[in-house]
Amino acid sequence: MLAAMPPQPPSAASRDEPVIRDRGDACPGALRLHSADDGYLARVRIPGGLLTGRQAAVLGLAADRFGDGHLELTSRGNVQLRGLADGCGAGLAEMLGGAGLLPAPSHERVRNIVASPLGGPLVVDWVRELDRLLCASTRAAALSGRFLFALDDGRGDVAALEPDVTVLSVRAGGTGSAGRAEPRDDRTAAGAGNVPGDVPGGRALVRFGAAADAVEVGAADAPRAALLAAEYFLDSADAAGNRPWRIAELADEHTLDTREFALRLDAAGIAAGHRPEVAWPCAEPPRPWGEDGAGLCVLPPLGRLSSAQWRVLTEAAGGADGELRVTPWRSVVLPHANTGACARVEAAGLVARPGSPWLSVTACTGRPGCAKSLADVRADARAVVAESAGGLPVHWSGCARRCGHPRGTAWVDLVATPDGYALDARSVPHADLAAALADARRPRTRTTPPPPSQ
Numbered sequence: 001m002l003a004a005m006p007p008q009p010p011s012a013a014s015r016d017e018p019v020i021r022d023r024g025d026a027c028p029g030a031l032r033l034h035s036a037d038d039g040y041l042a043r044v045r046i047p048g049g050l051l052t053g054r055q056a057a058v059l060g061l062a063a064d065r066f067g068d069g070h071l072e073l074t075s076r077g078n079v080q081l082r083g084l085a086d087g088c089g090a091g092l093a094e095m096l097g098g099a100g101l102l103p104a105p106s107h108e109r110v111r112n113i114v115a116s117p118l119g120g121p122l123v124v125d126w127v128r129e130l131d132r133l134l135c136a137s138t139r140a141a142a143l144s145g146r147f148l149f150a151l152d153d154g155r156g157d158v159a160a161l162e163p164d165v166t167v168l169s170v171r172a173g174g175t176g177s178a179g180r181a182e183p184r185d186d187r188t189a190a191g192a193g194n195v196p197g198d199v200p201g202g203r204a205l206v207r208f209g210a211a212a213d214a215v216e217v218g219a220a221d222a223p224r225a226a227l228l229a230a231e232y233f234l235d236s237a238d239a240a241g242n243r244p245w246r247i248a249e250l251a252d253e254h255t256l257d258t259r260e261f262a263l264r265l266d267a268a269g270i271a272a273g274h275r276p277e278v279a280w281p282c283a284e285p286p287r288p289w290g291e292d293g294a295g296l297c298v299l300p301p302l303g304r305l306s307s308a309q310w311r312v313l314t315e316a317a318g319g320a321d322g323e324l325r326v327t328p329w330r331s332v333v334l335p336h337a338n339t340g341a342c343a344r345v346e347a348a349g350l351v352a353r354p355g356s357p358w359l360s361v362t363a364c365t366g367r368p369g370c371a372k373s374l375a376d377v378r379a380d381a382r383a384v385v386a387e388s389a390g391g392l393p394v395h396w397s398g399c400a401r402r403c404g405h406p407r408g409t410a411w412v413d414l415v416a417t418p419d420g421y422a423l424d425a426r427s428v429p430h431a432d433l434a435a436a437l438a439d440a441r442r443p444r445t446r447t448t449p450p451p452p453s454q
Contacts, residue, residue: 027145373398
């Protein structure tokens with residue numbers, strides 16, 4: 001079995017090749033439904049993963065009323081509903097809008113914000129303010145559904161997810177080498193604070209993509225600076241003319257310049273300073289835990305829950321008055337879980353304690369939901385999950401597109417082919433390649449894909 005590894009920070013040198021497109025992106029939303037093999041799919045953006053208990057209850061009701069009775073968590077902390085019937089769009093939009101999940105229909109696909117799920121009040125305020133600014137900006141409506149903001153409380157968890165714009169909280173008076181958060185116990189309840197940068201009057205660093213440098217601003221100005229960063233990208237994208245969706249897709253001659261961005265911020269009334277080199281932190285995501293008085297971090301196997309399991313989570317969070325935080329690692333943090341909630345969550349088939357083999361297994365949708373998939377990857381993953389405990393994360397992909405693969409960490413891909421599963425070790429550092437290939441020779445890596453479901 002492969003040895004577990006710490007997360008690998010994104011390489012500042014890694015970039016996608018510039019692309020030329022003649023259309024906008026086709027990312028699904030809550031209003032723009034995607035036609036899949038199992039019906040229509042809706043992706044509901046949850047900025048920062050923040051949900052009230054009432055909103056969570058509405059999502060569960062929508063899954064039952066319009067979909068297949070299940071909810072899927074995505075790698076950006078959003079929620080998907082599948083198996084939707086043709087013609088349900090208006091009813092779904094009305095239900096979501098009534099719960100405050102569609103505050104600006106014209107912007108619903110650009111509200112892509114991930115945030116440190118254990119962050120304190122500052123990060124929560126950042127999420128709400130950036131979402132408000134995005135929805136109020138006519139210019140921001142031109143962003144693609146793939147453009148990603150990350151609001152990091154200083155520990156470096158969501159900063160490692162390859163966002164387009166990162167806002168990192170640092171200590172007040174921090175310099176260009178500041179910003180590395182001290183280690184923190186994952187079991188600290190979300191919202192408790194205690195992160196070095198999560199203090200009133202603090203500072204924040206704003207970074208483009210995987211750049212080595214950043215701009216420093218006051219913490220209170222961080223959400224507006226993030227929006228202006230996105231608008232700077234749109235200006236460069238218009239000048240480039242190749243319709244890039246993300247910062248990494250800009251051609252070299254149109255690369256965003258941090259010094260120019262600092263001047264833009266100054267012109268907009270935001271005091272900013274250029275930091276030529278930053279020691280970016282990189283932290284592990286929260287792992288499942290369940291203790292009375294310390295909240296819960298719950299992992300649904302493969303990121304998929306039935307509406308009944310979702311209702312258990314909602315009640316464990318405190319019902320309509322509770323709070324849930326959906327994480328980019330397809331887990332859910334309940335900051336103020338009810339006493340005894342851990343046992344109820346586990347009885348519902350969800351993971352709420354360390355040591356589960358599901359911690360190292362992810363998968364795409366696969367058959368029967370995806371027409372491009374060559375296998376029912378979820379069924380195959382469940383059949384061998386007991387063998388995966390403690391190893392390097394394994395992602396099961398139904399085709400070479402490798403949808404939904406982890407980011408910010410090293411992992412192994414099992415990719416379905418017409419003849420079985422092939423191991424793709426491109427995601428594994430060179431030092432672990434031999435171990436990965438040895439593990440690939442085990443029978444479980446060459447199973448024959450099952451026939452399509454009838």
